[in-house]
Structure formats: C-alpha cells, structure tokens
Amino acid sequence: MSGTAKRGKREGQQAVPAAGASWKMLLPLGIFVALVGLFFVGLHSGDPHKLPSALIGKPVPEFALPPLEGLLDKGKPVPGFTHADLAKGKVSIINVWASWCIPCHQEHPFLTKLAKQSGAPLFGLNYKDKAAAARRFLGRYGNPFLAVGADRAGSAALNWGVYGVPETFIVGGTGKILYKHVGPIDDTVIARDLLPVVAKARAGG
Numbered sequence: 304m305s306g307t308a309k310r311g312k313r314e315g316q317q318a319v320p321a322a323g324a325s326w327k328m329l330l331p332l333g334i335f336v337a338l339v340g341l342f343f344v345g346l347h348s349g350d351p352h353k354l355p356s357a358l359i360g361k362p363v364p365e366f367a368l369p370p371l372e373g374l375l376d377k378g379k380p381v382p383g384f385t386h387a388d389l390a391k392g393k394v395s396i397i398n399v400w401a402s403w404c405i406p407c408h409q410e411h412p413f414l415t416k417l418a419k420q421s422g423a424p425l426f427g428l429n430y431k432d433k434a435a436a437a438r439r440f441l442g443r444y445g446n447p448f449l450a451v452g453a454d455r456a457g458s459a460a461l462n463w464g465v466y467g468v469p470e471t472f473i474v475g476g477t478g479k480i481l482y483k484h485v486g487p488i489d490d491t492v493i494a495r496d497l498l499p500v501v502a503k504a505r506a507g508g
Contacts, residue, residue, distance in 0.1 A: 356464050356483045363389050363478050364462035368452025372434040376446060384426050384450040390478025394504045396425045396497075397472040398448075399460055401432045402440035404468040410487035411444040417493050418447045421501045423473075427451040430460050430468050473497065475504045 358364070363386045370383035389395050398414055400407045418425045427448035429437050434453065441451075454460050463472070466485055473482040482500045484492060 356480070358464050358480045359483065361480060362386075363474055363480055364459075366452075366459040366462060368428065368454055368459055371429055371437055371451045371453045374434075374438055374441065374446070374451055381446070381448070382450045383452040386478065388450065389426070389474045390476070392476040394421075394423050394476055394481075394501050395474045396421065396423050396501075397428055397463075397474060398425060399428045399430050399463070399465050399468050399470040399472075401430045401468050402436040403432065404430075406487040407469045408440075408444070410469050410489075411440075411447075413488050413490065413493060415445060415447045416490070417488065417497060420493060421498060423501055424449040428460060428463075429453050430465070431455065431457045471497070473500050473504065 365386050367385040368383045370381055374381040389397070396417065400410075414425065425448050427450070429451055431454065437451075437453075441448075452459070463470075464483075469487055471484045471488055472480055475481050481504055482497070484496060488497065
C-alpha cells in the first residue's frame with residue numbers, strides 16, 4: 304500500500320468517532336432526557352403538585368436547624384428543630400416557606416387551618432430567608448408553627464428533595480416521610496390530600 308493510501312486510511316479512521324467515544328458523548332444527554340422524563344411523569348400523573356420523591360417511605364434526612372433569630376411566642380423564644388423532633392411518636396407536618404415567596408403569603412392562612420383541623424404539630428422550615436423579613440411575615444399573618452428552623456443556606460431543604468417553596472411534608476410518628484405536596488395548600492388540598500394521610504398514619508396504616 305502506498306504512503307498516500309496509508310495517510311488516507313488514517314485520516315478516514317480519525318474522521319469517524321469510535322463507538323466508545325460516541326457513548327461517552329451521548330451518556331450525559333441520555334441522563335438529562337431521563338430526568339426530564341421523570342419530571343414530566345410527575346407533572347402529568349393527574350396532579351402537578353404530586354411530583355415524585357425518592358424519600359417517600361424513608362426516614363427524614365438528618366438535620367439540625369437553629370431557631371429563627373429573635374422570634375418569640377408570648378415572650379419566649381420559638382425553638383428550632385432537628386430530625387429527632389419528628390420521630391417522637393406523633394404524626395407531624397413540615398412546611399417549607401419563605402417571606403420572599405409570593406405563594407407562601409397566599410398559603411399561610413390555610414396553614415393555620417391545617418394545624419387546627421389536623422391536630423398535628425406543624426414545623427416551619429424557613430428557606431434561604433432573612434430573619435427580620437421572616438419575623439415580619441409571621442408577625443403579619445400569625446405563627447402556626449410549634450417550631451421554626453432557619454435554613455439559611457438551603458442545605459436542609461436540599462436534603463429533603465425540595466423543588467421550591469412552598470412545600471409541605473407529612474411525617475409519621477417514627478420519622479418516616481409519608482407524603483409530599485408541592486406548591487401552596489388550600490381548603491381542597493387539606494380536605495382531599497393532607498387530612499386523609501394524617502388520619503391513616505394515626506390509624507397505623
């Protein structure tokens with residue numbers, strides 16, 4: 304084979320990517336498509352607020368949130384909370400909120416209703432907020448929370464698999480996540496989704 308032919312062959316081989324290289328190039332795209340598909344399955348599964356969560360049925364992630372600085376209830380500091388506070392034998396509700404979140408303003412009156420109707424302790428996870436703004440928010444709308452944890456960096460919410468704010472979780476007495484609602488709650492969500500989960504959990508279901 305002439306030198307010219309050999310050079311042509313080498314040039315032709317380099318022009319066609321190897322199979323392994325092709326797979327390496329396509330793998331990130333495949334992962335992205337799979338994640339997008341999972342997201343849309345949640346969106347189109349009948350209720351856009353019921354997005355898939357890998358944590359359902361699993362213990363809450365370990366965390367320890369300090370109290371919201373300066374927040375008082377009847378002159379006493381409102382405590383923060385940890386994962387251990389959610390595994391004391393009672394069904395509990397955790398709401399992820401922030402003062403800068405517009406839907407949180409719309410939702411807040413319904414949290415007060417939820418706390419009264421469910422009889423379950425309500426914990427507030429204050430997400431990436433400023434303490435002064437969060438206190439003004441609760442001063443304006445009232446504080447339905449037994450405890451409020453300040454997640455300034457957002458790391459605790461990330462471990463909970465939070466997509467955004469607001470989100471509401473129901474946790475069983477043993478500390479397992481039973482239900483997740485994405486977006487603001489209202490009377491319909493309380494009656495149709497949240498209260499039945501609370502009742503079933505209390506019945507041992």
